[in-house]
C-alpha cells in the first residue's frame with residue numbers, strides 16, 4: 274500500500290519526454306505494486322509563482338500575522354509539503370534545460386524547503402525531516418552528460434532531495450534525444466529497460 278507523487282516540469286506538460294517516461298514508470302510500478310493513490314503535479318502547465326521577499330518572510334510569521342498574499346503562498350507551500358509527506362514514492366520527470374533543471378521545478382523546490390518543516394539546522398549541520406521515501410527521477414536530455422563533469426543536474430537534484438531527507442534516489446536517463454539517427458529510439462529503449470528492471 275503506497276502513495277506516489279508524480280511531478281512533471283516539462284514546458285510541454287505531460288507530453289514532454291520526461292513526463293512520458295515518468296508516466297510509463299508509474300504505470301509499470303502500479304502493475305507490480307499495490308498503490309492506493311497517485312498524486313500528480315504538472316509544474317509546466319500549472320507553474321508556481323516565484324518566491325518574493327514578502328512571500329518568503331511570510332513563512333516565518335504566525336498565521337494571524339500574515340497578510341493575504343503571505344497567507345495564500347504559505348497555504349500553497351503547506352499543500353505542496355503535505356503532498357510530499359503523504360507520498361511514499363516520488364516520481365519526477367526531469368528535463369534538462371540550459372544545463373540545469375526547469376525554472377518551474379526550482380520554484381517548486383523554493384516552496385518546499387521550509388526551515389523547521391522539511392529541514393532543520395542542528396549543531397551537526399542541516400538535517401532533512403522527510404523520512405522513508407524513495408525517489409525515481411526520469412531524466413530526459415538532448416545531449417549526453419551522464420558520468421561527466423557536465424552533468425551538474427544529477428548532483429544538484431540529489432543534493433537538494435538529500436537536504437530535505439530524501440536520500441534514496443534512483444536516476445533513469447534518456448540521453449542523446451536530439452542526436453538524430455536512431456539515437457532517440459535507442460535511448461528511450463534503454464530507459465524502458467531500466468524501468469522494467471526497477472519495477473520487477
Ligand SMILES: Cc1cc2nc3c(=O)[nH]c(=O)nc-3n(C[C@H](O)[C@H](O)[C@H](O)COP(=O)(O)O)c2cc1C
Pocket residue numbers: 283284285288289290291292366367368369370371372373413414415416417450451
Ligand atoms: C529550453 C530548452 C533548453 C534545453 N537545453 C538543453 C541542454 O542544455 N542540454 C541538453 O542536452 N538538452 C537541452 N534541451 C533538450 C531537452 O533536454 C530535451 O528536449 C528533453 O526531452 C527535455 O525534456 P521534455 O521533453 O520532458 O521537456 C533543451 C530543450 C529546451 C526546450
